[in-house]
Amino acid sequence: MKNHWAAIAMALCIATVSAAAAETPSTTESVMTMRVDGEIAIDPQGKVLDYRIDTKLEPAVRAQLDKAIPKWNFMPVSIHGKPSAVKSKMRITMAAQEVKSGYAVSVDNVVFSDDRVPTSTMLTMSPGAEPVADISAKSMRPPGYPTGLMRVGIAGVVLLYVRITPEGKVGEVAAVQSALFNVKGRDGTMAEALNLLEKNTITAAKKWTFNVPARRASADPAMMTVAIPVNYVMDKKSNDTPGQWRVEVRGSRQSAPWLAGSMLTQQVGVSDLASGEIMPLGSRMQLRGDTGKAL
Numbered sequence: 090m091k092n093h094w095a096a097i098a099m100a101l102c103i104a105t106v107s108a109a110a111a112e113t114p115s116t117t118e119s120v121m122t123m124r125v126d127g128e129i130a131i132d133p134q135g136k137v138l139d140y141r142i143d144t145k146l147e148p149a150v151r152a153q154l155d156k157a158i159p160k161w162n163f164m165p166v167s168i169h170g171k172p173s174a175v176k177s178k179m180r181i182t183m184a185a186q187e188v189k190s191g192y193a194v195s196v197d198n199v200v201f202s203d204d205r206v207p208t209s210t211m212l213t214m215s216p217g218a219e220p221v222a223d224i225s226a227k228s229m230r231p232p233g234y235p236t237g238l239m240r241v242g243i244a245g246v247v248l249l250y251v252r253i254t255p256e257g258k259v260g261e262v263a264a265v266q267s268a269l270f271n272v273k274g275r276d277g278t279m280a281e282a283l284n285l286l287e288k289n290t291i292t293a294a295k296k297w298t299f300n301v302p303a304r305r306a307s308a309d310p311a312m313m314t315v316a317i318p319v320n321y322v323m324d325k326k327s328n329d330t331p332g333q334w335r336v337e338v339r340g341s342r343q344s345a346p347w348l349a350g351s352m353l354t355q356q357v358g359v360s361d362l363a364s365g366e367i368m369p370l371g372s373r374m375q376l377r378g379d380t381g382k383a384l
Contacts, residue, residue: 116280119273119338122197122360124331125154125181129201133172135163135377140179144332150183150194157196164375177374178202182360185334200361201374223369224253224315225300232293234321238282244322245269245283247290248359250345250370252314255306257299260313261347262291266359268339270322283340290319305369310347312371316357320364329364 127142137159142151165172184197238245246268252261264287269279294317307313320329339359348354348370355372362368 116276117283117338117340119336120197120360121185121192121334121336123150123183123185123334124361124363125183126331127179127181128176129158129161129179129374130174130176131163131166131374132174133165135165137161137163138174146332153194154181162377164377166373175373177372179374180361182358184360198356198358198361199376200355200357200368201372202368224302224305224313224367226367227257227298227300229297230293232289232319235285235289238321239323242323243269243272243282244320245286246318246320246322246359246364247286248357248362249290249294249317249319250314250348250357251294251297251317252310252345252347253299253301254313255301257301259295259297261345262294263343263345264288264291265316265345265357266340266342268337268359271336272338279338280340286321294319307371309351309371311351311354312369314345314348314354314370316362316368316370318359318362318364318366322364331363 125142125144125146127140127144129140130138132138140158142154146154166175167173168175178201180200180202182197182199183194185192185194247264248266250263250265251259254260267283267287269282272279299315301313305312322329337360342356342358354370355375357368357370
């Protein structure tokens with residue numbers, strides 16, 4: 090296995106931003122991404138009431154978001170059977186791909202961390218609307234960094250969907266998407282590297298344990314599934330800062346079989362989360378239509 094990793098590592102090389110973004114292989118996608126953090130509030134009909142962007146952005150990018158976000162339309166959120174105004178933290182992932190005239194920028198994805206709190210007042214909040222305590226890590230021993238990739242400085246990330254049992258053990262786990270950072274190489278070689286990273290990560294994840302608050306425990310698989318990125322990087326601060334672009338060669342996003350048919354599952358991709366984050370997939374915040382359009 091070590092020789093196999095070394096062969097893959099030798100076939101990949103670190104690229105500049107422009108070079109990595111310029112080629113788009115057939116089974117992997119080369120793209121520049123940037124995360125933007127903020128908060129949003131919607132009215133009982135699902136229209137945007139207000140929003141806040143916390144990440145410092147270039148004026149042109151900020152102006153594009155300020156134009157797009159007020160037009161978003163959500164499915165109404167019901168609390169105790171009544172459509173209600175609610176707020177939520179949001180993470181916007183921007184994508185930029187090279188075109189003849191420069192770069193086409195779009196909203197790649199938006200994910201939400203539900204506060205599940207009415208926007209009116211905390212003092213009159215009913216018990217059913219209280220925030221639900223999140224699942225947290227208890228023991229998460231990271232996988233080892235493949236020697237061949239580490240030796241030549243190849244970095245990447247694997248996004249796992251993990252279904253956790255009420256006892257805090259891993260019931261099921263799937264690698265739904267993975268990416269390499271700042272590299273170029275043959276499509277087949279990169280796809281093989283991503284596949285081996287995923288297998289390495291899944292093996293480690295099966296032994297993890299979590300703290301599950303009693304109020305979070307649910308029979309709904311979506312409410313018991315979390316998205317967890319596992320980063321393979323030499324510098325913990327690299328490629329992981331909101332408001333900064335990074336170059337990714339990412340594979341296609343896969344589905345987790347146990348989530349088929351779930352109505353509360355938001356789609357989280359490999360570009361959406363920072364290292365160390367654990368995001369529950371169950372969300373009442375559901376956008377109508379497609380937000381991934383050029384701005």
